[in-house]
Amino acid sequence: MLAACFWSVAAVGADDEAPAPVVELDQLLKLPSSLELEPQVRGGATKAEWRSRFQSAREDLAAARAALARTQEKLEEVAGDSSAWKMGAPGLGGGQPSGSQGPLDYAISTEMKRNREELQRSERRLSELEVEANLAGVPDAWRQSEASPEAGAQVPGE
16 A cells, blocks of 8 residues: 555656656765865864964064064164164273163163064964964964965965
8 A cells, every 4th residue: 555655656756747757876985076085173173263363373473573573673763863872992881781772762672672572472372373283283274364275375474
């Protein structure tokens, strides 16, 4: 009785549909091109998380470079006024290393030091992230931002 119902449904459906396409055996043995075999997680993070990490590290590095450049511009402004610079005879540095001639403005000196340290920290963070990604087998495409694929290729000044 069940077989009779099946054939009657199949017969009704056969009138409404076109004949099934002929598929070669070779086509059946190939994987569809839409099938994505790449793992969705590498090193405990997804593609979006890796991109976010790299983008954040690059933004921090760019901000550190911009802050250092602003401080150097301030230094150049102070350098225009020669009275703001420490001068002394070579060898009589008063306990200062001979290469420490700089502006008398303590705020600019500490800001310059802080900005250099921040730049070194940002460069180290990006370098460590690259190493972590290499060890996790993260593809290069995951290291680039979605907006510009060439952004992840190389950060200028490295």
